[in-house]
Amino acid sequence: xxxxxxxxxxxxxxxxxxxxxxxxxxxxxxxxxxxxIRHDKDFPKSAIKYCLEEAGIRLDELASVSYYEDPKIKxxxxxxxxASAGPKGLSSFVNVIPEWLHWKRNVVDTxxxxxxxxxLGQAPKAKANQHHRSHAASAFxxxxxxxxxxxxxxxxxxxxxxxxxxxxxxxxxxxxxxSYPHSLGLLYSAFTYFCGFKVDSGEYKLMGLxxxxxxxxxxxxxxxxxxxxxxxxxxxNLEYFEFIHGKRMVGAAFETLFKGPxxxxxxxxxxxxxxxxxxxxxxxxxAVEGLARAAKIMxxxxxxxxxxxxxxxxxxxGNISRKKIFSNIWVQPAAGDAGCALGCALDESIKVTGRxxxxxxxxxxxxxxxxxxxxxxxxxxxINYLEGNGYSYKHLSENVLLESASxxxxxxxxxxxxxxxxxxxxxxxxxxxxxxxxxxxxMQKTMNLKIKYxxxxxxxxxxxxxxxxxxxxxxxxxxxxxxxxxxxDEKIRINDASxxxxxxxxxxRSELPAxxxxxxxxxxxxxxxxxxGIYARxxxxxxxxxxxxxxxxxxxxxxxxxxxxxxxxxxxxFMRTEMDVLVLGNxxxxxxxxxxxxxxxxxxxxxxxx
Amino acid sequence: MALKVLCGIIYILIFIPVxxxxxxxxxxxxxxxxxxxxxxxxxxxxxxxxxxxxxxNEAVTNTNK
Numbered sequence: 001x002x003x004x005x006x007x008x009x010x011x012x013x014x015x016x017x018x019x020x021x022x023x024x025x026x027x028x029x030x031x032x033x034x035x036x037i038r039h040d041k042d043f044p045k046s047a048i049k050y051c052l053e054e055a056g057i058r059l060d061e062l063a064s065v066s067y068y069e070d071p072k073i074k075x076x077x078x079x080x081x082x083a084s085a086g087p088k089g090l091s092s093f094v095n096v097i098p099e100w101l102h103w104k105r106n107v108v109d110t111x112x113x114x115x116x117x118x119x120l121g122q123a124p125k126a127k128a129n130q131h132h133r134s135h136a137a138s139a140f141x142x143x144x145x146x147x148x149x150x151x152x153x154x155x156x157x158x159x160x161x162x163x164x165x166x167x168x169x170x171x172x173x174x175x176x177x178x179s180y181p182h183s184l185g186l187l188y189s190a191f192t193y194f195c196g197f198k199v200d201s202g203e204y205k206l207m208g209l210x211x212x213x214x215x216x217x218x219x220x221x222x223x224x225x226x227x228x229x230x231x232x233x234x235x236x237n238l239e240y241f242e243f244i245h246g247k248r249m250v251g252a253a254f255e256t257l258f259k260g261p262x263x264x265x266x267x268x269x270x271x272x273x274x275x276x277x278x279x280x281x282x283x284x285x286x287a288v289e290g291l292a293r294a295a296k297i298m299x300x301x302x303x304x305x306x307x308x309x310x311x312x313x314x315x316x317x318g319n320i321s322r323k324k325i326f327s328n329i330w331v332q333p334a335a336g337d338a339g340c341a342l343g344c345a346l347d348e349s350i351k352v353t354g355r356x357x358x359x360x361x362x363x364x365x366x367x368x369x370x371x372x373x374x375x376x377x378x379x380x381x382x383i384n385y386l387e388g389n390g391y392s393y394k395h396l397s398e399n400v401l402l403e404s405a406s407x408x409x410x411x412x413x414x415x416x417x418x419x420x421x422x423x424x425x426x427x428x429x430x431x432x433x434x435x436x437x438x439x440x441x442x443m444q445k446t447m448n449l450k451i452k453y454x455x456x457x458x459x460x461x462x463x464x465x466x467x468x469x470x471x472x473x474x475x476x477x478x479x480x481x482x483x484x485x486x487x488x489d490e491k492i493r494i495n496d497a498s499x500x501x502x503x504x505x506x507x508x509r510s511e512l513p514a515x516x517x518x519x520x521x522x523x524x525x526x527x528x529x530x531x532x533g534i535y536a537r538x539x540x541x542x543x544x545x546x547x548x549x550x551x552x553x554x555x556x557x558x559x560x561x562x563x564x565x566x567x568x569x570x571x572x573x574f575m576r577t578e579m580d581v582l583v584l585g586n587x588x589x590x591x592x593x594x595x596x597x598x599x600x601x602x603x604x605x606x607x608x609x610x
Numbered sequence: 611m612a613l614k615v616l617c618g619i620i621y622i623l624i625f626i627p628v629x630x631x632x633x634x635x636x637x638x639x640x641x642x643x644x645x646x647x648x649x650x651x652x653x654x655x656x657x658x659x660x661x662x663x664x665x666x667n668e669a670v671t672n673t674n675k
């Protein structure tokens with residue numbers, strides 16, 4: 001009889017649920033995709049209902065329920081932290097601690113009550129897993145490796161901010177760790193805050209900004225803020241940080257060190273922010289490289305698995321890949337806290353049934369099903385929706401659909417591409433994507449300003465057929481989840497010495513200008529038919545029609561909005577932006593054929609900026 | 611509200627003295643003494659990362675010696 005295990009992450013950010021059956025992920029989704037609240041932290045009731053529906057079970061058929069971290073240990077860390085905060089911590093203490101005493105300390109009981117309120121049967125009592133163990137399980141158990149070093153780096157779990165594990169078949173062994181307040185995630189978030197972006201949300205913007213700058217502050221950061229040691233460990237100089245007081249990340253000491261104030265959000269980005277971004281990126285890469293080398297020594301492994309929010313720093317991951325510290329690298333696509341829901345469910349499941357053996361142990365072959373673990377909508381459902389609303393569409397055979405979509409791309413159109421199961425994790429991987437022709441010089445600008453309505457400096461990523469990836473990029477490892485940055489290959493470069501200043505992203509740098517960042521890098525997704533199905537076949541058709549085996553791929557949403565989940569959300573996003581074509585399953589919709597959007601709300605005010 | 615007042619009193623009577631003691635002795639993970647330690651791994655180690663500057667296979671061999 002099949003054993004189903006439910007994992008839940010909630011009440012901090014990026015709430016999510018996942019179901020694992022006999023060691024295999026069956027379904028996983030973030031609550032934000034259902035609630036439409038970005039980084040939603042509430043109890044993930046919609047995500048849980050979806051997971052149960054996908055598995056075809058009720059709560060009383062579950063073998064276990066796991067919560068992604070241990071609230072009692074976390075409470076101990078919070079108290080300990082306040083004992084080092086001094087008088088400045090008083091106001092935060094009186095605001096934060098009553099909530100912890102009231103319910104957060106016993107959050108697992110709250111989870112049990114919330115599950116009961118779903119009226120879907122009696123769930124087993126929830127158990128708490130430890131935060132970094134959940135990350136480690138999410139990184140190792142779905143990976144293609146029998147054994148591996150596991151590196152988890154984030155802001156903070158209970159105490160740990162960095163942990164190295166040794167994964168061997170069904171076992172996870174904690175090898176070493178660095179604990180709060182010494183945290184690479186918090187250091188990166190401090191700079192995110194100082195550069196005027198939102199903490200726990202704008203870190204990827206800072207990473208995208210880094211190539212425009214020069215790392216002129218890197219030495220200053222290493223002299224004053226972080227001590228990187230030869231053994232891979234590190235510590236922060238707390239005199240410069242204010243997060244322990246609970247109100248803001250940094251303050252006057254940071255402003256004095258960097259000779260200027262924090263940038264206010266939504267004000268113009270200057271070269272100073274670019275240089276700060278480049279500097280913290282360089283230091284982060286050095287720190288993570290040191291940790292990877294330490295993980296290598298401590299475990300003697302040739303494979304590396306990674307998770308934790310810092311593992312979403314694909315530039316740093318690219319650095320590890322290029323340095324060849326490990327033969328193979330696998331990064332959990334939902335590396336942030338949402339992935340912990342999957343990790344704790346996997347941990348419980350594998351204790352009962354053991355790990356599933358993979359027949360083909362290359363990096364491409366893992367247990368994540370391409371990270372397509374979210375809801376699917378049949379063509380029948382889509383047609384009913386379109387017919388019901390009187391929208392104009394053509395239902396096409398797959399061949400005709402691919403030919404039409406490829407022709408639209410070739411003509412410079414932007415397509416909303418909605419296919420199959422939604423991705424689990426922050427990246428759109430061809431199931432809920434907006435795609436375009438990467439050869440177009442205008443595509444980057446068009447997508448940023450007319451479709452995503454986001455900052456013009458932000459780069460776009462390519463999806464490329466795996467077999468053709470080396471023709472375009474200097475790629476060492478397969479990158480199925482868009483988590484490893486590679487340089488654009490010399491073969492397709494046009495202007496190597498072009499300007500890297502802000503605004504220069506529109507310059508022609510390569511034969512694929514829309515996806516070439518100012519430093520000649522690209523955040524590549526390698527696509528295979530086995531993993532990505534129809535998306536791979538679209539790339540093959542586009543290659544046949546144009547000779548180009550890549551497309552621009554960005555997430556199907558506008559700035560501040562979670563990625564779309566349903567056909568209805570996709571249609572609304574399509575109509576609110578300047579996208580030209582929408583592909584929903586095998587249905588093709590042209591913008592100019594659609595009736596005007598009636599009674600639409602003032603969505604630019606409703607959707608808060610990220 | 612009463613809980614907030616109680617928390618404030620506890621903070622002043624317990625947490626501030628602990629903070630003061632940590633400041634004076636410079637003991638604890640938040641203090642400069644910790645920042646100046648040779649290693650900040652939770653389990654002390656004498657491992658140096660220099661060994662893995664070598665190519666993968668050679669480094670593995672050396673580590674296993």
